[in-house]
Amino acid sequence: MRDADLVPDESDLNQHLDALWLLTNGLGGYALGTALGGPRSRYHGWLVAASNPPVERHLVLHSIIEMVETAGRTQPLNTMEFGEAQTAHPDGWRRMRDRTIELPHTARWRYDVAGCTITRELHLIAGRNAVRIRYEIRGMLAQPTTLHLRPLIPLRDFHALTDPGWPDPSCEQQADRLVRIHRDKLGATIRFSRGTWRASPDHWRNFAYALDRERGQDWTEDVWSPGVIEVELPPASDQPQNVEVVVELTEPNLVDLSDTIRKANESTGRAGPGHDQTSTALARAAEQFIVRRRVDDRWSTTLIAGYPWFADWGRDTMIALPGLLLETGRIEEGAEALRTFAMHRRRGLIPNRFDDYNGPPHYNTVDASLWFCHAVGRLSELVDVPREQPELVEACRDILAHYERGTDFNIRMDHDGLIAAGNAETQLTWMDAQRDGVTFTPRHGKAVEINALWHRAWLVVAELMQQAGNHDESHADRNRAGAIADRFRKSFWWDAAGCCHDVLVERDAGTWVGDETIRPNQIFAASLTGSLLGEGQRRRIVQVVAQRLLTPFGLRTLDPHHPDYRGQFRGSLFDRDAAYHQGTVWPWLIGPYVEAVCRTPGLDPTIVDGARVLLDALMSELDRGCFGQIAEVYDGDAPHHRGGCCAQAWSLAALLQGRRLLLDRAAVAKVSDQ
Incomplete structure (x- = not known):
């Protein structure tokens, strides 16, 4: 994805500060920043590393301050x-000429400076x-030039900001081009291919994080640097010159799964629905x-x-898995995740989430x-599945038995025969916002999607029994699903209202x-x-939802x-949670909406x-916001500003699944017309 025409100027600088890019490493680690390269949040940086993949994430490399000195x-x-x-x-924005994002791992920025072109590849x-x-560095330098590279190394939890009272990390140069840094139990290395290391610990002070400020959080930070890499660039050379800097989290765990991830990616070919250029990008x-x-x-x-x-x-994971793994041909990885x-x-419940700090899983979900x-x-x-993944069949049976x-x-x-769950203090469905003792969207009782899924689960088990040749069990499970459907209606x-409660x-x-x-x-x-509702009822639901x-x-x-409707997802964390499910738009729901449209005749x-x-x-949206990704939420009111996470798994999964459904529908229509 190339943005060659988007050279910033003062009139649209904020546009480039609002645009984001994301790179990932398959471990839960990432790099994230603005289109100009810098951070706009405590969560941004050039290396956020997961010391216990995919959690216990730390900001290792905030950025590198880059200066070109000539005469x-x-x-x-x-x-x-x-x-x-x-x-x-x-x-630096004045010298930037273009940027290129190559998902999932690489970003480049090109600058014109000192009579040459410098490309930074991250x-x-x-x-x-x-x-x-x-x-x-390409181009003829007229005079001796020095490239100064000052890495900023916070070594902190990615949820936190650096506390001014913390002692600075320790730093030790162990070889000409190897520097080791420690803070508490965290350790990192800086390696570079050419130049000299000048130890000069310093702080770049008062970084402003606009996105944190908008969320009502602390939003300024001083970031520590151990020193500067100084690279002398000779003049009158028409050959490209290269400098490499590698920063790595080495303690408490040195993780290397590069072969595992490379083989997994090679085996899938990165295919998506349609097998065209768009599918490959998705x-x-x-x-x-x-x-x-x-x-x-x-x-x-x-x-x-x-x-x-x-x-x-x-x-x-369960909602996004069919789109992100199955639609893209990563079948074995999908089975692995399951x-x-x-x-x-535990007692028929899979984890709602794994703990950020490797504590026990959290199970608060119906x-x-x-x-x-x-x-x-x-x-x-x-x-x-019964032959190749029998433990998944056992898990489905176990879930149904515990719910019963x-x-x-x-x-x-x-x-x-319907499922009820929770009480006034719990938040067990996906509309789970809760803060400071307030449950913003209480849905305890019998929730509509929970019972639609309950019906679907019995049909799944019936089909698994059919695959396994257990026809009597399959018949009994289908009858059970039919009884649930009758009670549901x-x-x-x-x-x-012409729809469901x-x-x-x-x-x-x-x-x-x-x-x-x-x-x-x-x-x-x-x-x-499955036949949970009649065709007429399905049509009315789609019509009401569309209107x-x-x-x-x-x-x-x-x-x-509705009087509780909130059309903007803005303000403090409390305000945002209050609006989270009270009008805020969620892209992931486009997936089931498109599926309902495709399944409903007339x-x-x-x-x-x-x-x-x-x-x-x-x-x-793939070309806006966070390049190549879709945000978590949007305002309910026009113009529908994006918010929440800049890249959300089930938002992208909805696009993959919806696209496949419409491609399939078009194929069926084409055959019917012949």
């Missing part, structure tokens, strides 16, 4: 922001907690979320939920296990009343495989006419055509 004149390449006024400094090494920065973007986690004595596949701050969450979570299940069953069902469309008899967090099957259908709430013992809010969760009753919740970037989480043609337009709008 007593110093010209910088960087542009950062500093102080209360968020002043853009230095003015490359995250797959499978290692290391970044290689390569400088190529598959490369999908690769950024695929990471490794140690399970017992081996490494297994899992998915990062979103960059920069999420780790591997169960719900997010086995990873199956091995960690839907992750049901999404697990759905993902196993998608896998079974591609491979013989009741498990943690008051998750249980009620006497009517009687309990959830809201005839006055979002949740059933228990008013008196045994009396369940439908909540009268219009939310997008009902779309799963129309999108998931009340649909935007160019996803579905709103609440009808704008819809107005404008709705079907509109689904294609929606996917085109999401495709265009």
